[in-house]
Amino acid sequence: MTRDDGCQAGHGVHRRAFLSDMGMGFTGLALGSMLARDGVTRAESSTVWTPPTGDPHFTPKAKSVIWLFMNGGVSQVESFDPKPELTKYAGKSINETPYLDVQNPEKLKLARVTVINDANGQQRNKLYPLQVGFRKYGESGIELSDWVPHVGDCVDDLAVIRSMYTTDDNHGAQTQFHSGRHMLDGEFPTLGAWVHYGLGTLNDNLPQFISIGKREYWNAKDGHYLGPAHDAIPIRVDPGNPLDFGQPANGQTRAEQQVGFDLVGRLNRLKGVEYPDDPALNARIKAYELAFRMQTSVPDVLNLNIETEDTQKLYGLDDPATRDFGMQMLAARRFVEQGVRFIQVQHGAGGAGAWDAHGALKANHSGNFKAVDKPIAGLLKDLKQRGLLDSTIVLFASEFGRTPGSQGADGRDHHIFGFSVWMAGGGIKGGLVHGATDEIGFHAVENRHYVTDIHATILHQMGLDSRQLEVPGRKRLDIDHGKPILEILS
Incomplete structure (x- = not known):
């Protein structure tokens, strides 16, 4: 059954492409099927969008x-924006301090909440x-906090931004920080996807956009409509x-795999001649070829044992508390060294995130900072x-x-109205603070x-204008x- 547009119903493969595949015999059908399985469809040349x-x-x-993301919500006041006034007025509601702003509805809301008892009879x-x-x-x-002494040693290279805000007060904000959009708006490309979309490769043997560490299902993809x-x-x-699937199947040797890859390469080139203006086909062929090259090149980059003992200690590989994240940081440096453009590292994923300290904040954050502080400074x-x-x-x-304010006896809740991040390198000025929160953070x-x-x-620092990257039919706000x-750029 075909539709009026000449496509097979339910498959999206154009009739012209199907007949051409028939001309290629079973080899053409196999590649066509593989492309359809991967969601690649051919467009008429008049409607093809030319990418950057x-x-x-x-x-x-x-x-x-190198994008370091701490899942769960890091307390700004116990890290990069210390607020001693919190200790001075501890145990008081905001309306018992000089910092209640009657013009600010959020602070008035907080003041009202503080006089309501929770289920245990404690004031929240x-x-x-x-x-x-x-x-x-x-x-x-x-x-800076005493929990970040190693990163503190690098503070003259950091631009600490203490005036961030967002709009999603649950952990979908992880997606929002990566994409800029609230989860309820739909699915939108992440920053890493835009960089990958906009810039060419620096190394043909490695992917240009990688992710290290676990990602939750709501933040597991990047390209979306790209x-x-x-x-x-x-x-x-x-x-x-x-x-995943990085080893040759069925016990193949590397030499045997190379023979098969060479054959597929020749067949792919034949298809490339047949469909010279099909960017989706060309992209998929390149992806298959990259996957083969990655089987050798990625393990080589991840061979951390060739690093000197001093370098391994710099990242904390000699300490069980810092070893795992230290290995990720050292791998990130090695990937950058080999020309990978965007390295996304997630720390503490799993459920809401390891930094989600609704209770026992001191134990939570001291342990998490112990794991990441030295490795990040080493990087x-x-x-x-x-x-x-x-x-x-x-x-x-x-x-x-x-x-x-407190949550329960010894925790803090999510907070979207003011928090901190920092940036370093790549033309970012060091040793400065930009923006500020009020006296209680x-x-x-x-x-x-x-x-x-x-x-x-x-x-901007990567030389990209986001408006020149827009895709037809996907107008961005x-x-x-x-x-x-x-203000933070040199």
């Missing part, structure tokens, strides 16, 4: 991005004291098994000493912050930034594009 050329729109300052959202000390770090003298070709490739930091120091930090942007972020009150301002800043934070 792979060239930056203007001179870039950065070539690569009394201001909760800091659970850790803080001090000034570096020549810049920026105040297509699955722009999803991150999931990588395990295990040279023996780094990729920054190693990139810098190898001359790679100048061309690599490192971002530390979380989907939102945590409330200045509730609201971003100076230089407020929605999450897509981070996206815009990174794209102005807030989707964001605005570069020019």
